[in-house]
Amino acid sequence: NNHHSDARGALIVLEGLDRSGKTSQSGRLVSYLNGIGHPVESWRFPDRDTAVGKMISAYLSNESQLDDHTIHLLFSANRWEKRSLMEAKLKSGTSLIVDRYSYSGVAFSSAKGLDIEWCKAPEVGLLAPDLVVYLDIPPEKAAERGGYGGERYEKLEFQKNVAQYYKKLSDASWKIIDACQPMEDVEKQLKEIVLDCVKSCQNGKSVSQLWL
Ligand code: Z5A
Structure with missing residues (x-):
């Protein structure tokens, strides 16, 4: 156990299209890190349990309609309401695997x-x-997995558009994993990358802020 007093947790984000495997992989990562004695929690956004999260959930399931700007700000507010807890967890040495x-x-x-x-x-x-x-994962491949449910953004044409914007946002620091591989292969690659990151954060590197 190399968890010492000034060690902070790592903030690790998984991104990808719907059905790319984020939820499956974050579960596996958490078991792995816990297994080697590293404190870690699995988080996800939207967090549908808060008051704001309930509004987001109603919107995603088409139970409510909201202006595009309004829902954007609610998603952001949903992250702001978790910011201080997130910071406290990291400072206390707990790493967070965050799905979106x-x-x-x-x-x-x-x-x-x-x-x-x-x-x-x-x-x-x-x-x-x-x-x-x-x-x-190519949007077409993702669409083949389990099939889309009824949520608002689960449509092939829209997912293709989202993929293009992810490309615009990505920079050289992002680690890209081919999510079409078998789950075990994705898992193996993820573990290596994540372990490196967790270790580098234990050396006192401070948490920085968006947007770089
Ligand atoms: N949204 C937004 O607009 N603004 C924001 O700020 C945020 C989100 C934070 C809800 O997200 C929507 O909100 C989302 C983005 C938007 N809309 N879309 N699309 P969510 O987190 O609630 O839902 P999601 O992440 O999109 O969906 P998901 O179903 O949870 O996908 P996933 O986590 O990436 O995949 P998974 O559940 O792990 O796997 C899906 C299936 O594929 C499942 O049957 C697996 O067994 C299978 N799978 C996974 N990996 C593999 C491999 N490697 N091979 C074969 N099969 C696999």
Whole structure:
């Protein structure tokens, strides 16, 4: 156990299209890190349990209608309401594996036609991830997995558009994993990348803020 007093947790974000495997892989990562004695929690955005999260959930399931700007700001608010808890967890040495974050916020809203800079603005000041892993899958392949449910964004044409915005947002620091591989292969690659990141955060590197 190399968890010592000044060690902080790592903020690790998984991004990717719907059905790319984020949920499956974050579960596996958490078991792995716990198994080697590293404190870790699995988080996801939207967090549908908060008051804001309930509004988002109703919107996604088409039970309510909202203006595109309004829902964008709610997604962002849903991250802001978790910011201080997130920071406290990291400071206390717990790593967070987060299924979707600001990049989903910007990619999905921009794909609807909102200005990308406008979309980034409310994210400024949120905690910057130590690592972003993009689970890369062609939208057509993702659509074949289990089939889309009835949620608002689960449509092939829209997912193709989202993929383009993810590309615009990505930079050289992102780790891209081919998400069409068998789950075990994706898992193996993820573990290596994530372990490196967790270790690098234990050396006192401070948490920075979006948007770089
Ligand atoms: N959204 C937004 O607009 N703005 C924001 O700020 C945020 C989100 C944060 C809800 O997200 C929607 O909100 C989402 C973006 C938008 N809309 N869309 N699309 P969510 O997190 O609630 O839902 P999701 O992440 O899109 O869906 P998901 O179904 O949870 O996908 P996933 O986690 O990436 O995949 P999975 O559940 O792990 O796997 C899906 C299926 O594929 C399942 O049957 C697996 O067994 C299978 N699978 C997974 N990996 C493999 C491999 N490697 N091979 C074969 N089969 C696999």
